[in-house]
């Protein structure tokens with residue numbers, strides 16, 4: 250078994266250490282699929298040392314949170330400012346399997362506000378009463394409460410070009426201080442002919458009338474999208490845009506709906522729209538790039554360079570099919586290459602990127618690939634010797650952005666080392682350092698779990714803490730919680746498990762079962778208590794830290810075997826059972842696995858309940 254070299258950056262003289270314990274962990278704990286690679290990723294970074302990087306002075310300007318120009322729907326007082334429109338909760342949620350509960354959507358919206366996105370597209374209110382309620386709640390809460398820095402995002406709802414959808418969208422967003430309705434209709438021949446079955450004239454008329462209708466409802470911030478603009482006839486596109494701007498559209502969004510264009514083409518499209526659409530100076534041009542050819546970020550940046558001043562993105566790039574342009578890639582590219590990008594800047598507080606990525610991954614169940622740009626687990630890791638050597642000598646050799654910039658702060662700023670003698674204050678201070686603002690009951694819960702781990706582990710690392718956070722904070726409403734678990738397993742026969750769960754009223758239930766392995770036996774025991782039949786679709790287990798005492802995180806995806814929870818396949822219209830994800834963390838792999846399973850069951854069981862019960866009525870919130 251290979252023994253990986255670890256380089257520790259806490260000391261001034263980093264020394265490679267042989268990490269036999271990590272290798273051993275994989276032998277002793279075969280469910281841990283691979284020992285976590287020990288990599289070089291905790292270090293300080295000095296951008297001024299990067300070859301070709303701007304001078305420290307210009308970096309200070311680049312790094313400072315630029316003040317945001319005043320919000321005027323159809324005008325940005327500073328030409329260099331680019332609005333970030335986040336559609337994680339709408340296009341992102343259209344990703345297969347990415348269903349989020351209403352309360353999860355509200356939590357994500359709160360974080361998007363802290364992140365500093367200019368516009369939050371909170372959903373498609375006509376798609377279901379649940380979504381309308383979720384968007385309304387976001388409008389009421391997040392759309393009225395400025396973030397700590399005073400920023401107040403626009404809350405937007407999507408609608409087809411028909412009165413019913415628009416009424417639902419307006420009803421949902423109108424409670425925000427800055428409400429926006431986004432309406433769309435396809436303008437490509439292929440969509441008009443085969444999907445809408447409408448002529449060009451009909452499409453222009455509908456678009457104009459529906460934008461006018463939004464205006465008459467009292468909405469002054471109106472976005473219009475000619476769906477499939479990337480494949481639309483140019484002259485027709487200019488005409489549609491001119492008509493909707495006359496009717497009151499304040500932002501015209503140019504979607505590359507099927508991710509068909511390539512960067513120079515998409516940039517040219519934006520330039521051509523700017524040059525040829527009458528009245529375009531009265532609206533903001535926006536981009537919305539899907540990722541079917543893996544070009545969404547590149548196309549978005551080309552659009553910005555060509556004059557688009559609103560960029561539509563999602564956290565982790567989730568979205569319909571291959572996803573959308575990713576917020577973190579677009580924002581960090583603009584920041585990292587500011588000069589090449591013509592001095593453009595955004596209002597994003599990049600320190601919250603890491604946290605937003607983690608939260609969206611947990612809630613959507615769509616996990617980030619390790620080598621994903623900016624937020625992947627390996628994005629700041631340096632595994633190979635030559636790279637490690639370069640990094641040790643000069644960070645700028647292999648890193649173009651600092652992990653600190655996205656909130657991946659591993660430096661021990663407070664000097665606090667957490668262990669079993671640490672108290673709540675130390676834990677809270679460490680959590681704040683890591684970007685988590687947690688107090689009250691949430692802090693108590695994390696503290697309890699922290700103590701359990703600290704009893705068994707000499708030193709609780711940042712990664713351990715983050716795993717606990719995912720397990721305690723990013724969890725659905727607790728319907729069942731794990732109290733006790735005992736398993737026996739080995740080569741002498743079937744594994745057995747005894748599980749004690751507590752329901753939401755505090756009643757304890759115990760069940761036993763056998764299985765082909767300890768996890769199987771424990772899951773069967775849980776099934777005997779919870780009494781819902783589900784199919785386990787995916788199961789993965791990873792260690793978050795090195796060493797034999799590593800914390801293991803488990804992620805599962807389950808599908809309900811009964812008819813209660815369904816979703817509709819976008820292409821075939823087929824009704825499919827909905828899937829629900831869950832995650833768990835513990836030093837014991839079976840406990841971690843059971844926590845993840847219960848988390849997914851809670852999400853499934855609570856799905857309807859949360860949507861109906863937890864959303865305050867408009868009256869309740871106003872009161």
Ligand SMILES: CC(=O)SCCNC(=O)CCNC(=O)[C@H](O)C(C)(C)COP(=O)(O)OP(=O)(O)OC[C@H]1O[C@@H](n2cnc3c(N)ncnc32)[C@H](O)[C@@H]1OP(=O)(O)O
Nearest residue numbers: 343373375376377409410411433434435444445476506569
């Ligand atoms: C590119 C995008 O991302 S678009 C956004 C995609 N998001 C979604 O679809 C959200 C989830 N969707 C849903 O819940 C449902 O599709 C609903 C509730 C919106 C609509 O459901 P239904 O009314 O049953 O219609 P259904 O989805 O089957 O068909 C779409 C209808 O809208 C029409 N339509 C599609 N886009 C538009 C548009 N932008 N403006 C007006 N009509 C439109 C279609 O032509 C079709 O009309 P038809 O019934 O006359 O043939």
Ligand SMILES: CC(C)C(=O)C(=O)O
Nearest residue numbers: 433474476477504506
């Ligand atoms: C609704 C529109 C903007 C969309 O998501 C697309 O065209 O991809």
Ligand SMILES: [Mg+2]
Nearest residue numbers: 340506539569
């Ligand atoms: Mg889209």
